[in-house]
Amino acid sequence: MENDFLLYGEHFSSRFLLGTALYASPQLMRDAITQSRCEIVTLGLRRQNPTEKSGDAFWQLIQESGCRLLPNTAGCKSVKEAVTLAEMSREIFNTDWIKLEVVGDDYNLQPDPFGLLEASEILIKKGFKVLPYCTDDLILCKRLLDVGCEVLMPWGAPIGTGQGLLNRYSLKTLRERIKDVPMIIDAGLGAPSQATEAMEMGFDGILLNTAVAKAHNPPLMAEAFADAIDAGRKAFKAGLIQKRQTASPSTPTIGQPFWHQ
């Protein structure tokens, strides 16, 4: 694979980022990571008592995968919680990358755009490289870029829903209006075909968790997504043809008298 996926100055060959929650066992998680061919995995520490490093046994298993760790702030409902957890993550995992989540609704885990923007600004000033989990709102995305985000991660649909790309129009707008910033579709995908579609639209990468972790066979589903993402990327680069309207012919059809058309 080409090495042309650039995030905060680092090159990656895989455009698939995988979450590490919800697997039936760490072994299945490891197998899924391997089959996904991904180079970046996200992990959340909010509930693991990170100040005491109580999640260490599990974190080590993730670290052994050899992937770059992208700690996230899943479960944080306020700017302060997210900032504190990001700082803790930086200390524990020795990385200034953070997948920033500020939860606005406890049931569907929808991002709080206002808190997200505020937390992004604070963290970037503290030297973090922020990958914000955001909605598909153009203005929010522009504001996130204004405060210094160099990657955007708009949702396809709310976390864990498997609904796919719910608002193609705004995603398309985002892609057309923000051309030179890597954009990763984060959350809401359920089927590999949805990932292909996002990649065909020109998005740069896919981040997901539930669709793989909750599949009956997570490693196999991880491979399916990896293939789908590769296919979508190739299709985007190859240039998709425009759809044609052939329902009503514009010219005479050979062999048929023109007065019948």
Next chain:
Amino acid sequence: MTSNLHQLPETVGIAGAGLLGRLFAWKLLQSGCKVTLFEAGQFAPKPGDTFFPAAFTAAGMIAPLSEAVVSDQNIYRMGQFALQQWPEWLKTLPSVEPFFYQRGSLVVAHPQDVSELTQFEQELQFVLPECNTYARINQQQIHELEPDLNPVFSEGLLLSEEGHINNRQLLTALGKEIIRLGVTLRDQTSVNVQPNKIVTNTNEETFDWVIDCRGYGAKVQDKKLRGVRGETLAVQTKEFSLQRPVRLMHPRYQLYIVPKPHNIFLIGATQIESEDKSAVSLQSSLELSSALYTLSSAFAEARIIELGVNLRPAYQDNLPRIQIQHGLITANGLFRHGYLLAPAIIESVLAYLGNKEQTVFCNLLQDHR
């Protein structure tokens, strides 16, 4: 006297007086072995003790179907075995009220989360395509089975063969019984195990066989073991009754409520990849108590009598391991399936020790001799 008495070892040292330790001691004493049982904490532990076996915190469900959904067919088969074995074993254990109930279990979801129920059913069909011991039931049927449940649940699944155990009563009764049968008890004694030997801070004792079933306590010697935090809530109320465990499916969490004696209900358990044994978090207590409240508003005035925390001992695949060397057997990694897997583990090891040809689940044993 059993027929294989002469084949069993004369002396056995057991490390860990949790569920496996007590069951091993009981079965071996019944067969005439001399058993010494070591326990890091109190033999009759109280919630809040530093050493509190996970088996006391557990809910004691024997739920092969529900657990197959998050594991595999082997766990299901061991669970099936448990459903036969528990009532058989418990016939010989003196009790005031039954320890074991087999009234099935109920899986419900709120109308907006009904896709969770379908997902559960789909996964069941994947893991156990031949299984026919569950059925989709409607609001009326749920009401007939559990009249006190919130009528909001319009659909559910009845897993008719599942059971549950009054685990604390059982552990206490097993404790009394093994004392009656003459166990030598060394409680409040942390140990290391070696082949044929149990080593304490001040002493070492030699045995024909050593069985190590310390659960997470074995981590000092087995670095591959990890703890998985679980939190539970126990409440007491006379306003609500339940015949069988109920599992509530929700996109964020899957919790179950198990009826216990004296109008006590246990709701659990969170599953957090952390070896933190500090007190229950507010987030978890909110999840546990709101789940309870949605099952019935009668819980509003229930009294919270215990908030439990413990670590499930697990290996990377969350499956159990029995490892055998000369003079040392370790049984660990039962994860969240202690009561479900204990009969298969115990009978396999006993069959091995008794040189029986057919072990019950011979694929469980990893013989390193």
